[in-house]
Amino acid sequence: MYNIILITIDSLRPDFIGCYNENAKKEELTPNIDNWAKDAVIFKTTISQGPRTPESFPALLSGQYSCRYLDIYKGLSPQRVLISEILKKYNYYTAAFNTNPYISRHSGYNRGFDYYKDNLLTFGKHGLKKKFLMGYVRLRNLLKEPYIRANKLNKQVLSWLERANKPFFLWIHYMDVHGPYISKKGLILLNRIRAASLWHKAAGVYDHGLNDKEKHFLVETYKEEVRYLDFYINDIFKNIDDTNTLTILTADHGEMLGEHNLFGHGFELYEELLHIPLIIKLPQEIPVKNKYIDTPVKSLDIVPTILDVLNLKVNITFDGRSLLPLIQGNEDKYPSNEPIFSEIWTKYLAVRKGEWKLIADYAGRKLKLFNLKEDPKEQNDLADKKPEVVSELKLLIKQHLLDINAPSEDVEKWGFKIDEE
Template sequence: MLLTAPGCGGRDARLPGVNLVIITIDTLRFDRLGCYGYESIRTPMIDEWAREGVLFRDAIASVPLTLPSHTTFLTGQFPPKTGVHDNGAYTLGEEKTTIAEYLKKAGYQTGAILSAFPLNRKYGLNQGFDTYRDDIPREFVLYDERLISGPKAYNLQFESEQRRAEQVTPLVKEWLDSLNDDPFFLWLHYFDPHGIYDPPPPFSDMYSDLAYPSDLYDAEVTYLDHHLRDVKRLLEDRGVYDNTIILFTADHGEGLGDHLERYHDQFIYDTTVQIPFVIAGGAVPDEWPRMVSAPVRSADVLPTFLELAGVSHEDDIDGISLVPYLDGVEPFPEDLTQYVESYSPQHNLCVRLFGLRKNGWKYIEAPTPELYNLAEDPGETTNLADRHITKAAELRQELLAMIDSAEDIPEEVDFESRKKLEALGYIQRTERRIEMAENQEADPKDMARSIDGLHESMEYFTYGMLDSSLAVSLRLMEIFPGQPRIYDNVGNLQIRLGYYEDAVRTFRGVIQTQPRYIKGYFWAGMAYLRLEQFPEAARYLGKASAMDPTLDIARYNLGVALARSGDYSNAVREWETLIQNGSDDRSIQLAKRSMVDVKKALEEAKETGRPIQIETD
C-alpha cells in the first residue's frame, strides 16, 4: 500500500523540485557543538546552518552504531522492522525500500559518498543510489607519531578502510559536475570524529588546554566543520544552494567517559543516542521555526523529505513527517515514542539493551531495569524504576510490544570483513565468560568498569605504551576473573614485551582454575616457544589446537614447536591441515613458507649429511 506522505492531504510537493541532502556525521555528540551550547569549541559552519535553519533540541537515533542507525535514517523504520541490529552481521533486505529508491522513482538523481567500511554496499544500503561511493582508498594517513610507531599502525593505516573529511569534498564536486538539471538527493557520510582520535595539524593543537579525550575529539569536530564549509561552497558555485534542503545530523554520539563509557555502543544513554539534528539550506521557508524542543527521531527523516518532494511512501514505516508541524498546521507532538536499542553488549557477553523515551521519561530494559525522569535528571544518574513502578511497567509494556516481533537473522561475519571492523574498533571474537552457565548473560552496567578498563588498556596499546597497557590488564584480571578478553590482553602483552616466564606462570595458573579457557593453553604455549622449551610449547599449543581446530594461529605455532623439536613430519602435517582448512590468511601464508623451508632443509640434509639448520617464524 502506498500513501501520500502524512500531512500532505493530497496536495503537491511542499517544495517542488527541491534538492535534498543528508549529511550524517559518525560519532558526533550533540552537546559538543557551539549551536547546542558548548562554548569551548569552534564550529562556525554548523552553527551558521543552525542559525539559518531549524535546530531540533531532542533528536534521537535508534542505535548507537553506524550500520543499523543509518538503516533507520534511510528506511524510516526502527531496527525491529529493518532487521538490521549491528555492524557486519546484518544486511538490509531487498524487500525494504530506501529513501533513495522512492526519490529515484520520482525522477531524482541519487548519490551517496561514504567514509567507512560499515556502510559498504554489501550491507544493502546502496539500494536506489545511482552512485554509491564506498570505494575507499586502502591507505589511511596517520598524523600522531605515537600511532605511526605503535603496534596497531598497520591495522589503522591499511585495514581500517576509512577516509577523512578532506577526501570527501573532491568526490562531492565530481558527483555534482556529473548531474543534469533534474533535482538530486545526496547522502554524505563523514567518519570524523570517530576514534581513534587523530586530527591533522593545525587542528591537532587547537584545544591543547583541554584534557584527553576532549582535546583530540573536539579538534576532530572542528576539522570536520572546516570541510563542511567546502560542501556549502560547492552547492553555491553550482547555483543550487538556494533550492536545497540539508539535514545535518549524526548516526550516534560518544560516551567520552560518561557512564563509564569511552566510546558508544555498550549503553543507550543519551550521551550516545541523542544527536544533532538541523534542517538547513537555502530552501528552508522563512515561516519555519528556528528551534524545536519537541521530540523527533531519525526515522522521521524519510517521511519528512518525501513530503517536501511530494513523493508517496509505503505505510509500514515508524517515522512521521515533520512538515505539517514545521508549517504550523499542527503543534509538534510532545508524546512521540523514541525507540533505542543496542546489540553490541553481547560482544562482551552481556545482554542486549532496549529502551523507550516518551513524555520526558526514559525506560531501559535490562537485568536491572532503569527509569529516568529526563526533565529533572538529563544526565540519567538516578534510577527511579523502584520508585515509579507503574510508569516503568507502562513503558516496558509498550517497548516489549515493539520488540516482540523484531526481525533478527544475523549472518556470519567473513574473515576480511571482521579484520576491517576490528581495525575500526568494532566486533571482537571472544569466548564466553568461562564460569557462566550457557544461558546466563550479564547486565552491561555491572561490566562497565571491566569494559572501560579494556578500552583504557587498548588505548595505551594503540599509542605504543605497552607496559601501561599491561598494568591495566593485570589489574583487571584480579578484579574481574574469568573474562577471556582480559586474559587475552595480558597474554598478548606479556609475549610482546618479552615477559615469557611471567606469561608461563600467569597462564598455567589460569588454566588450573579455568581449564576450559582455550587461549590459556595458547598463551602458555607461545611463552614456552619463546623460551625455546619446544616440547612444552608443543604440548600446550597442541591442546589449544585440539580444543579449537579453527584457532589457526595455534596450529601454525604448533607446527613451529614440532619442527624445532625435530619432529618435522608432524610439523608439516599440522601446516598442511592449516593450509587446507584454515581461514586466517596470515597463518596460512606463514605455514606455506615454513613448510617449504622445512622440506628444503630436509633435502639438503639428506644430500650433504650435515645437521638440519632451519629458522621458522
C-alpha cells in the same frame, strides 16, 4: 523538484556544536555549521534509533525501526526500502560518498544509488568479504589515516556535483569525528599511534584504566576532530544552491566521552549516545515558522520529512512522521508524547515517553529508569522507587515488539505472553 542533500556525521554530539551549546560556541568548535544553520531549523532533542552505526542507519535511511526486519548485522533486508530507492523511482539522480565499512555496498547500502563510493578495497569477484572489513580498518588505523578524511571526501563529492544531473539526491557521510581521534599538533605518525592505542584501550570498556590526563586528551582531540570537520564541511555549504535544495545535517549516533566511565560507542543506551543533532534547511520558497523545535523527534522522521517536502506519496507504512508540521507551526499534527524507542537488536531497548526513560534488556540485568527532566545526565536510577512507571514503560516495549513483528520467541524472552491483552 528540489535537490536533496543528506549530510551525516559519525559520532557527532549536539553539545559540541555552537548552535546547540553556548560553551561550544565560545570555544569556536563549529563556526561554519553555526553560520550555515542561521537560516535553518534546529531540532533541540533528536533521538537516534541505535547507539551504533549498524542499529542507527537502517532506521535513518528507511523511516522504519532497525529491528523491524532483523537485518542489522546481516545486510539490509530486501523488504527495507531506502530513501535512495524511492527517489530513484521518481527519476532522481542519486549518489553517496562514505568511508564506513558498516554502510558499504557489501551490506546493501548501495541500493538505489546511481553512484556509490564507499572507498573500500575490493578483493576478487565478490568484493571484500565482511569478515575482513574491520580487520582491514584496524590495520589501516596504524598505517595511515583510519578513514578517508573530509578534505579528500569533499574532492570526490565536489567532482560529482559538477556533473550531477538534476534533480539529485546526495548522501555524504563523514567519519572524521569517529575514533580514534587524531591530534593535528606535533608529529602525525606518533599522534596516530597514540590515538589508536588509547581508542582500542578505552572504547566501550568500563575498566579501561585511563588516567585523568588520558581522559582529558581524548576529549580535547575529539574537539580537534570536530573543528577539523567544521572547517572542511564549509566547502560543501558553499556549493549548495539554497534556493532549490533541501539540506539535512545529522549524526547516526553520539559518543561517550567519559560519562558513565565510558568512551566511544557500544552496547549502551545512554543519552550521550542517542541524543544527536538535526538541522534542516528548507528550500527558500517553503515557509518556516519555528526555527527552534523543542518537541522530541527521531531519526525515523527524516525520510517521511523528505517525502513530505517533495509532496511524494508512497505505499509504505513508516514508523516515523514528517517534521514539516512542526516546522510550519502545526504542532497538533505531530504528537509530542509518543514513545520513542532505541534498539540494540530486540534484546536491549530504551523507551522514552515524556520525562521518563527506561533502559531494559530481556534478562532484567540492565533495568534502569531515569527522569530526564530532573536528571538529564542519567545519574539517579529510579527503577526501584518507581515500579509503576517501569511497568507502564515495559508494556510499551511489549507493544513495540509486537508492532515491529519481532519473533515470538524474542517477545517471550521479555516475559511477555503474545496473547496477553
